[in-house]
Amino acid sequence: MEDPSSLPSLYPGLFVLFLLYFAGDLIATRRAAQRQKDHPLVGSPSWWTPRFGLNLVFAARAVEILQTGYHKFKNRTFQLIRGDGSVVILPLHLIDELSSLPQSVASSHGALERDLLGRYTGLDIILTSRMHHTIVQRKLTPRLAALTPSLQDEVSLAVQEGFPHSTEWTIVKPYQILAQVAAKIAARAMVGPSFCRDPRWLDISVNYTESLFRTIVILRLFPGWTHPVLSRCLPSYWAGKRYLQRAKGILGPKIDELIRRNDTGEWSPERTESDFNVLCWLVEAAKGRDRNAETLAHIEVLLALAAVHTILLRLVNVLYDLVAHPALFEELKEEIQDIGFNEDWNFGSYNKLRKLDSVLRESQRLSPPTILGLKRLFLQPYKFTSGITVPAGTYVALPVMAIENDPLHTDNPEEFDGLRSYRRIEQKTASMRPNPKDGPQFSTIEKTVLGFGYGKSACPGRYFASLVLKMVFVKLLTEYDFQFLPGRSRPKNYLVHEFLFPWPWDKILVRRRENGVCPF
Numbered sequence: 001m002e003d004p005s006s007l008p009s010l011y012p013g014l015f016v017l018f019l020l021y022f023a024g025d026l027i028a029t030r031r032a033a034q035r036q037k038d039h040p041l042v043g044s045p046s047w048w049t050p051r052f053g054l055n056l057v058f059a060a061r062a063v064e065i066l067q068t069g070y071h072k073f074k075n076r077t078f079q080l081i082r083g084d085g086s087v088v089i090l091p092l093h094l095i096d097e098l099s100s101l102p103q104s105v106a107s108s109h110g111a112l113e114r115d116l117l118g119r120y121t122g123l124d125i126i127l128t129s130r131m132h133h134t135i136v137q138r139k140l141t142p143r144l145a146a147l148t149p150s151l152q153d154e155v156s157l158a159v160q161e162g163f164p165h166s167t168e169w170t171i172v173k174p175y176q177i178l179a180q181v182a183a184k185i186a187a188r189a190m191v192g193p194s195f196c197r198d199p200r201w202l203d204i205s206v207n208y209t210e211s212l213f214r215t216i217v218i219l220r221l222f223p224g225w226t227h228p229v230l231s232r233c234l235p236s237y238w239a240g241k242r243y244l245q246r247a248k249g250i251l252g253p254k255i256d257e258l259i260r261r262n263d264t265g266e267w268s269p270e271r272t273e274s275d276f277n278v279l280c281w282l283v284e285a286a287k288g289r290d291r292n293a294e295t296l297a298h299i300e301v302l303l304a305l306a307a308v309h310t311i312l313l314r315l316v317n318v319l320y321d322l323v324a325h326p327a328l329f330e331e332l333k334e335e336i337q338d339i340g341f342n343e344d345w346n347f348g349s350y351n352k353l354r355k356l357d358s359v360l361r362e363s364q365r366l367s368p369p370t371i372l373g374l375k376r377l378f379l380q381p382y383k384f385t386s387g388i389t390v391p392a393g394t395y396v397a398l399p400v401m402a403i404e405n406d407p408l409h410t411d412n413p414e415e416f417d418g419l420r421s422y423r424r425i426e427q428k429t430a431s432m433r434p435n436p437k438d439g440p441q442f443s444t445i446e447k448t449v450l451g452f453g454y455g456k457s458a459c460p461g462r463y464f465a466s467l468v469l470k471m472v473f474v475k476l477l478t479e480y481d482f483q484f485l486p487g488r489s490r491p492k493n494y495l496v497h498e499f500l501f502p503w504p505w506d507k508i509l510v511r512r513r514e515n516g517v518c519p520f
Contacts, residue, residue, distance in 0.1 A: 038389070039079040039088050042069035052223055055083035059221060059497050063371055063401065070402035077388055082497075083223055084114060087372075088396045092403055094384055095447055098374060098396070099455025101382070108457045110377035111395060115498075117219055120231045121212045122244050125298050131282060131290050132302050137460035139281040140189065144467055145347035150188055150273065152345075152520045154196065155471045158184040163480060169511050171485070175504040178315040178472075179206045179308070185468050186307035190300060191251065192277030200250055205304040208243035211236040212305065217496045248297040251279070255293040258283040278303060310369065310465050315472060316502045317367040317493070318360060321416055323482045323508060324490040328418045332356050332477050340519030349519070350470045358422035360442040360469055364451045365404050366416060372498040373400035373450045374457075400450040409448040442466050471520075479516035483509050 043065035044054055058065060058080060069078045069089060079088045090098060103109065109126050118124030126132070140147075162177040164170040183205040187196035195201045214236035219227050231237045261267035262283055269280040282296050290296070322328055335355045343349065375397045383389045390396060405413040410420075421441045443462040445454050452459040476482075484490070491506040 039077040040073060041081070042072070042078050043080045051081055051083065051085075054081040055223075056221065058082050060495070062498050063495055066371060066399040067402050070399045070406075083220055085395065088390060088394055090374075090388075090396050090398055092398065092447065094386065094388070095374065095398065095454055097384055098376060098398075099457065101376070105380050105382055106376035106378050106396075108374075108376055110379070111375035111397075114377060114395065115216075115375065116212070117216050117227070120219060120227060120237060121215055121240060122298070123212075123302065125295070125302065129290050129295065129299065131286060131296075132299050132306070133460055135278055135282055135285060135299075136303070136464070139285070140278055141460060141463045143276070144463060146271070147189060147276065148347040148350075148467070150276070151185060151468065152471060154185050154188040155181075155468075155475055156518070156520070159472065159475045159479075163476075163510060163512070165512055167512050167514050169483075169509045171507050172510050173505055173507055174319055174510075175312070175316050175502055175506065178319070179312050179504075181472060182308045182311040182315060182468075183304070185472070186304060186311065188277070189464065190278045190303050190307065192275075192279055193273055194254065195250065195279075198250070200246065204243045204247050204250075204301065205308050208240060208247070208301060209305050209309050211240040211243060213309075213499070213501075215240060217499070220497055244298065244301055247301045248294055251297040251300055252293040255279070255283060255296050259286075259291065259293070306461060307464070310459075310461065311468055313367075313369050313500075313502070314360065314364065314465065314469055318363045318469070318473065319476070319482065320490050320502070320508075321363045321367075321418065322359065322477075323484055325416065325418060326483075328359060329477065331419070332359065332473070336474055336478060336519065345519040347467075350467055350474075353470055353474075354425060355419060355422050356470055356473060357442045357466075358420060358425075359418040360466070361421045361449070362416060362418050364442070365410070365413075365449075367493050367500060367502075368401050368404075368451050369500060370498050371399065371401035371495075371500065372397040374398045374454055398450065403448055403450060406448075442469075474520070475518050478518045479513055481511050481513055485509060 043057055043061070045057065049057075065080055066089070069080065072078070073089075073091075075091050075093065077088055077090055079086050081087075098106065109130075113124055113127055116123045118126065158181040162181050164172065180202065183202045184196065187201060187205060190196075191201060215231065215234055218234060218236070219231060222230055258267065258280065269275040269284050274280075279296075279300060282299060286296060290299075322332075332353075332355055335353060339345075339349050339352050375395070378390050378392055378394045378396065381390070381392050404410060407413055425441065441449075443452065443466040445452060445458050447454065452462040485507060491503060493500045493502055
């Protein structure tokens with residue numbers, strides 16, 4: 001065994017190696033910034049801060065950095081440095097031009113894959129297949145009205161199984177309960193009745209998402225050259241791989257059978273309970289290299305990730321916002337009762353919940369899932385009509401949270417005003433002939449409301465998410481009461497990189513209402 005007394009002799013060598021790495025990283029940082037020299041650098045404590053230091057600063061202070069850059073260079077570009085290089089932040093006036101660029105010039109898929117470390121999380125499939133986008137846009141969204149009854153059944157069962165039945169105040173962890181609720185409802189639409197209550201699939205829907213984000217958050221704290229080795233030291237990395245393989249094992253035989261029967265003309269999706277789901281529509285629509293069980297099962301996991309993550313974060317944050325503003329509870333209950341007592345509850349009823357819709361929108365403004373949006377990776381050099389040029393390889397984004405919370409776009413942006421959008425719509429319709437398009441706004445895309453993106457690359461699942469959120473809150477608002485633990489206030493969100501998360505183990509109080517009646 002080596003004499004421990006000889007270890008101190010290694011320290012000078014290690015110190016020299018550290019200095020060499022520090023110098024090399026600093027040079028790389030300066031080169032990255034110089035490559036985008038037309039865009040001022042923000043978020044750097046000093047000129048000698050290397051990239052790994054700037055990356056850690058961004059991971060901890062992204063909101064502050066982007067707010068500072070946005071207000072200082074509102075109509076100009078600026079840049080910040082992350083572990084993967086320079087990020088050029090574009091001004092709002094370029095949004096139309098940016099969103100209209102073809103994927104061959106500015107790739108949203110490439111930017112998303114880079115952000116989510118597709119090589120290590122399995123999300124690199126978005127670079128080779130667009131089935132997850134087209135199936136939601138062309139099949140799921142147009143059929144939401146027909147899916148509503150089965151989704152309502154799943155909401156009723158999921159809430160009943162997840163929340164306590166006691167009429168006494170009970171301590172719960174809402175994140176944990178609502179994760180299961182979101183997974184069960186999403187599964188009904190994505191994989192249908194054959195798998196939507198299969199505990200193996202529900203476990204994958206929730207825990208693949210959790211494993212993926214743990215891997216992303218941890219790896220992005222470290223330089224890219226460490227990722228091939230470091231990833232294999234993370235339990236979450238291996239867990240994600242296991243969940244993906246299990247999903248293929250669960251769904252694969254069913255997909256193989258449907259492909260075979262579809263190829264021979266024995267089967268095509270009909271409007272039956274067993275066929276009316278994304279899994280069957282995928283089999284019908286898949287062509288070429290996408291038409292195999294492994295790829296389609298992988299796409300189903302990707303869809304589950306997107307649906308569960310989006311719905312869960314909104315459910316938790318909206319619930320916290322409502323508990324923090326109890327007067328809104330009564331407003332929303334009255335709105336539900338007014339509609340429910342006057343008609344049979346159906347898909348159209350949710351479009352009339354304008355106050356609830358307004359609360360969803362306001363909550364997302366203050367608690368978005370990400371503070372950066374409209375991300376693009378430029379595959380070719382490009383010159384905007386304003387004269388701004390970006391070389392090939394440039395990663396760009398817009399500071400969506402800073403834009404939405406700009407006082408020029410939102411009065412008193414620091415204040416949660418649940419009925420803000422509702423009042424705006426009421427004022428608009430009071431001065432002109434009412435238009436059905438002046439209705440729900442949560443899923444509406446606007447230049448200063450960018451939670452779901454903008455233009456042709458906007459999130460196609462936003463209509464599904466909006467419907468599910470309204471279903472769950474109609475159930476919760478009519479059948480349960482909520483409050484914070486004594487002496488506690490609204491739990492805060494935590495920021496890591498550009499992502500905002502509620503703490504999964506926060507607790508609140510809930511009780512079942514003795515005379516609560518849900519309209520469905």
